[in-house]
Amino acid sequence: MPQSYIKRILDARVYDVAIETPVDAVPLLSKRLKNTVLLKREDLQPVFSFKLRGAYNKMIKLSQEELDRGVVAASAGNHAQGLALSAMRLGVKATIVMPKTTPQIKINAVRARGGKVVLHGDTYDEASAFAKKLVEEKGMVYVHPYDDPDVIAGQGTVGMEILRQVTGPLDAVFVPVGGGGLAAGVAAYIKYVRPEVKVIAVEPEDAACLKLAMEKQRRAILPEVGIFADGVAVGQIGKETFRVLRKTIDGVITATTDEICAAIKDIFDDTRSIAEPAGALALAGLKKYVEENGCEGQTLLAIDSGANTNFDRLRYISERTEIGEQREAILSVTIPEKAGSFKKFCSALGKRNITEFNYRFSDQHDAQIFVGVAVAEGGADRLELVDSLEKQGYSVLDMTDNEMATLHIRHMVGGHRPAVVKNELLYRFQFPERPGALMNFLTKLGNRWNISLFHYRNHGAAYGRVLVALEASKAERKEIEPFLDKLAYRYSEESDNEAYNLFLS
Structure with missing residues (x-):
């Protein structure tokens, strides 16, 4: 029975090498979720994990x-x-x-x-x-990583510390699950000492071996396992851990990769630390729990279980975060293929921040643009944006939830120059990145030359970077660079760039 673990946990020898990690408040996220959110900082262990x-x-x-x-x-x-x-x-x-x-x-x-x-x-x-x-x-x-009573008892000291550190109200504790060692130890202790506290297990959507076992009421093997959250990428819940968990947990929540990425950003915003995907998993589950149950005024704790991630993975995590938080709308919009259309479209967006803008000339009647726009979290603002654009006469396709669009198409918009486009010149610009910077750039560029290619992506850097192709006759070419010099933006001509000639010209 799970009660048998209480003495094991109390007798566990862990502090020869481990430390008692703090429970930190996360005020920014707490305010946003309208609940008191706490983090058990196991990422601060000497090996950056529990x-x-x-x-x-x-x-x-x-x-x-x-x-x-x-x-x-x-x-x-x-x-x-x-x-x-x-x-x-x-x-x-x-x-x-x-x-x-x-x-x-x-x-x-x-x-x-x-x-x-x-x-x-x-x-x-x-x-x-x-x-x-x-x-x-x-x-x-x-030495098994999770399916061993002594290992489970060692991990259970996390639960013992939580109850010692949080003496006031505590409504639920969210625990990441791979093989189940941490969850089993924490749940066994908390449900024995404070049974009114809910213990919620959280798994990645593509590695939910505990959810599968709970549904089948027996251990089963997942046909495949997602490895983004590598620390919990396990195909079958442990035998001993499942014996404990099926009697102690109050539920299982799964989180998508985008939701995990958003939770990594949440932890960074409040603590200035970077959790690994498995480390932020419990917080992703906590956020989903609040959304699904509409709870307010509760005290909720998530275990930040680790901080071991490769630096180069941060590029992908950052890219997916805005979508995971539903703070970026990805839209395909049809605009007239005529001078001034870009500027008019930017005006239609009002004061919203453009995160991405991709375009390649297709035909002489309509232009298809791929645009990213910052929106308020939750989805309602995104719907309002689409509705507003449609009322202004634009044909809009919302592709925010289109996995192929967000993973691939956004990087592939373009293609070779159509035959109808003549005398194309390619320029790369750099300008200070601030609200309204792209609109200001388009205003200064004006309508003098037709734009046949346009690419912009806001990466949160100090400078915005734009790639623009302009149609200009041979007679007009000598006028372009003096005009661009007056814009006071740093630029360089890229018409002879081999990448352009291979894939765009």
Whole structure:
């Protein structure tokens, strides 16, 4: 029974290597959600993840003979770092089998702590099968990342700290789930000590092994597992963890990749720290819980479980965040193919910030533009924007929820110059990025030359960058650059650029 874990958790040896992490208030998000939102900061552990607790608690319970044989584990990274640090502290050899998809930052961290890394397979389950093979062949002791009572008890100390730190009202605790070790330990403790507090498990939509097991009332294997949140990319919930969880949790919520990305930004905005996808998963679930239940005035806590992510993933995370928060509308709009149409369309948007603007000349009657516009969170403002444009006579297609459009088409709008376009010159501009900057640029450019190509993307940088193709006769060419000089924007001609000649001209 889950009650059997209470003594295990109270007796757990974790503070030889782990710290008691703080519970931080997140005032910006709390105000937005109209609830008191708290974060349990497990990302502040020495290995930037809670996994250190369970790994050390398991190892400290091994006999000397077992320690002498060395330990082996399969891990997507965080358990690996916890085990490597624990092994180094105890003077034990540790071999870690990691999926080939593991972020390099986690691989390097394991090696830095003396662990031997073996890369095998694309998922945790494939790595786990290989690690168990090493146990049979070399006699090492397998330290499971989640499906072990001592590991679960070590992770359960997170729940013990939460109840010690939050002595006032606490309505619900949101816990990320991969194999279920953290959730099982936290749920077992909290539901025993304060049964009125809800414990909600949160999984990625594309790796929801606990949700599947709860629906079937038995453990089952997912046909495939998404790896964006690599720390929880598990195809089957643990046997022991499921035994505990089915009796203790109050529900399971799943979160999309975009919702996880939005939660990463929320954590950054309030704490100036960057959570890994699995680390922000619980907060993504908390936000969805508030939206679905319409609750206000409650105290809700999410466990920020880790901060081990590759820096280069931030580009993708940032790109998806605005969509995850529903703060960017992606629209296809038909405008007249005539001078001044761009400027008129920008005026139709009012004071809204344009995040993206893509166009390539197609025919002499209509122009199809791909535009991103900042909108208020929630979706209502987006609908209002579309309605407003349609009332002004524009044909609008809302593609915000179109996965192909947001992932691919936005980067492919363009193509070669149609035969009807003659004497095209390509220029690249840079101007100070501020509200209304794009409109100001178009106003200064005026209607003197026809625009046959236009690309703009606001990346939040100090300077906006625009690629523009202008149609100009040979006689007009000598007038263009003196005119552009008067605009006082930094520019360069790119008509001879090989990329333009290969793909756009």
